Amino acid sequence: MKARYSGREEVGQEPTYGRSLSNIFRFSNLSNNMLICLYYYSHNYRLEIKMSLLSTKMEELLNKQLNQELRNAYLYLSMASYLDNLGLRGFAHYFKVQAKEELGHAMKIYGFINDLGGRVVLQDIPKPKESWGSVLEIAEDFYKAEVENTWRFYELMDRAREEGNKSVESFLKWFIDEQVEEVSSASDLLAKVRMVGEQKHALLMLDSKLAERK
Numbered sequence: 001m002k003a004r005y006s007g008r009e010e011v012g013q014e015p016t017y018g019r020s021l022s023n024i025f026r027f028s029n030l031s032n033n034m035l036i037c038l039y040y041y042s043h044n045y046r047l048e049i050k051m052s053l054l055s056t057k058m059e060e061l062l063n064k065q066l067n068q069e070l071r072n073a074y075l076y077l078s079m080a081s082y083l084d085n086l087g088l089r090g091f092a093h094y095f096k097v098q099a100k101e102e103l104g105h106a107m108k109i110y111g112f113i114n115d116l117g118g119r120v121v122l123q124d125i126p127k128p129k130e131s132w133g134s135v136l137e138i139a140e141d142f143y144k145a146e147v148e149n150t151w152r153f154y155e156l157m158d159r160a161r162e163e164g165n166k167s168v169e170s171f172l173k174w175f176i177d178e179q180v181e182e183v184s185s186a187s188d189l190l191a192k193v194r195m196v197g198e199q200k201h202a203l204l205m206l207d208s209k210l211a212e213r214k
Contacts, residue, residue, distance in 0.1 A: 052117030053167055059118040061156055062168075066109040067123045068152060072145055073102035078128040079138050088203075090211035091135065094189075095142075097213050105175070112171050135203065139193040143186040150179040 054062070076099040083092040113120050132138045153175045160168035189210075196202040 053165070054113070054116050054118040055163055055165070058159060058163060058165060058168060059113065061159060062109055062113050062118070063121050063123070065152060065156060066106050066113070066120065067125065068149065069102050069106035069109065070125050071128070072149060073099045073106065074125055075128040075145060076102060076142070078130050079132075079142070082130065082132060083135075083138070086135075088135070088207045090207035090209065091138075094210040094213050098142075105178075116167060136190075136193050139186075139190040143183075143190045146179065146182045146186040150176075150183055153179055 052059070076095045080092040080095040080099065083089075083095065110120050129141070132141070153172060157169065157172045157176065160172060192206055196206055
């Protein structure tokens with residue numbers, strides 16, 4: 001458990017009570033995973049209590065994962081743009097849908113952080129890769145991104161269990177189950193693109209099929 005204090009006196013006026021909160025508030029019965037933000041006020045001070053079920057480290061890691069979901073969305077939109085430029089509208093559609101899913105994942109994490117009393121802190125999103133040597137290279141990058149993201153969720157789960165945070169564990173289980181599907185889809189696409197090889201007719205047939213993705 002951590003406490004943070006912020007107070008402000010008017011110019012030239014001393015506070016009625018001392019600055020120390022320790023003589024007034026006792027925190028011994030509070031959970032170590034609970035963040036208490038206290039703003040004590042007497043005349044010129046105000047009291048607000050904000051409780052969070054997230055440790056400082058867990059909040060930081062969830063914000064980092066939110067950023068990663070946005071990075072993946074940005075990458076998949078870049079893939080879509082490249083494929084649109086090649087005239088492969090079906091492939092482009094596939095990755096636009098994938099990008100929307102990643103944005104949905106980011107917003108799910110956003111909501112969870114707020115629900116548990118944490119704060120979402122947005123970070124920079126680096127410029128994604130913008131060109132590829134082939135459709136196969138795109139499929140390989142897609143698969144790699146989803147596998148790496150799966151391991152990130154595994155690490156988050158390990159941290160949640162280490163802290164004994166059941167709320168975070170329950171939340172992350174949805175993502176871990178979702179990643180099974182994501183990796184499977186990426187693996188399936190990679191396998192099909194490899195089978196197509198240099199056969200342009202087969203590539204166009206696959207492109208037509210991918211355009212049906214909801």
